[in-house]
Amino acid sequence: MAVSAEHIRTLNKYEKTILLALERGMKNYSWVPLEQLKTTTKLAESEITYRLSRLIEWGMVRFNPVPYDGYALVFSGYDTLALGTLARKGTISALGTQIGEGKESVVYDALGLGPVAIKFHRVGGRSFSSARLNREYMPEEGHCPWLIASRKSAEREYLALTTLHPKVSVPLPIDNNRHAVVMSLINGANLNRCQLECPAEVLDDILANVRAAYREGVIHADLSEYNILIEDGRCVLIDWPQWTGTDHPNADTLLSRDIDNILAFFKRKYQLDYDRGDAMQWVIG
Numbered sequence: 001m002a003v004s005a006e007h008i009r010t011l012n013k014y015e016k017t018i019l020l021a022l023e024r025g026m027k028n029y030s031w032v033p034l035e036q037l038k039t040t041t042k043l044a045e046s047e048i049t050y051r052l053s054r055l056i057e058w059g060m061v062r063f064n065p066v067p068y069d070g071y072a073l074v075f076s077g078y079d080t081l082a083l084g085t086l087a088r089k090g091t092i093s094a095l096g097t098q099i100g101e102g103k104e105s106v107v108y109d110a111l112g113l114g115p116v117a118i119k120f121h122r123v124g125g126r127s128f129s130s131a132r133l134n135r136e137y138m139p140e141e142g143h144c145p146w147l148i149a150s151r152k153s154a155e156r157e158y159l160a161l162t163t164l165h166p167k168v169s170v171p172l173p174i175d176n177n178r179h180a181v182v183m184s185l186i187n188g189a190n191l192n193r194c195q196l197e198c199p200a201e202v203l204d205d206i207l208a209n210v211r212a213a214y215r216e217g218v219i220h221a222d223l224s225e226y227n228i229l230i231e232d233g234r235c236v237l238i239d240w241p242q243w244t245g246t247d248h249p250n251a252d253t254l255l256s257r258d259i260d261n262i263l264a265f266f267k268r269k270y271q272l273d274y275d276r277g278d279a280m281q282w283v284i285g
């Protein structure tokens, strides 16, 4: 399931060709037929099946024999393609270890020009296969909702970071490829795991950043103590794929939920009692 730096380095050019052919094929198929791979890669069948067996062993590709021999890219194959491109562009030179895992991502530290974080979005997967049965959720393009949803999620997060940095304290956006976002590595713990010495200062700092984002037309919409990192006593707001514009019909509800989450956390943990209405007024004022 995890990305293996070893396999990225040793990926043979034919294996790369096949991963790319699968990525393209998945615009038209849930399971890409072997025949299709033969046509697009122009490789011999024996070469293709040998390379596929290695990719399957590494957990980058899956095989399904029914109703025809078909192959599908899975998350770690998609990770490998993104990393390959980011490495070729010089954005990343080495992948480190996993530093975070959330509902919809895995995050690694890595080496770029300096230390960076790389977040692979993982939207869908299992939850989409049942959704796919009731056809309503099928996106118009393609047969592979997780791939498209994960890419869109990353693009959306990257857009938020580029819009907000440096006016709002967010990680510096560095690059985006496919479902991966490369950003500066924040050296700090999630707010829920901190024991703050000056909680009121941090709360004011968070509200000031929520306000600054609002002024740029952006509401986080998933703000909580889990999506705030504390670096040298200052907050950094992370995890932006679900942001919404301040012109969204539910903007007020989403903003007040963000503010409520934060105030509730500071009340529970630090007995700070801020008035919700005042906080909301100050943020939008």
Ligand SMILES: Nc1ncnc2c1ncn2[C@@H]1O[C@H](COP(=O)(O)OP(=O)(O)O)[C@@H](O)[C@H]1O
Binding pocket: 099, 100, 101, 102, 103, 104, 105, 106, 107, 117, 119, 171, 183, 184, 185, 186, 187, 190, 226, 227, 238, 239, 240
């Ligand atoms: N730029 C970063 N620097 C350091 N750690 C990060 C960074 N981005 C994310 N993380 C870590 O990875 C975890 C998951 O990232 P997050 O963006 O919150 O994704 P998810 O949607 O999966 O919750 C975070 O809680 C945090 O611990």
Ligand SMILES: [Mg+2]
Binding pocket: 102, 103, 226, 227, 239
């Ligand atoms: Mg998160």
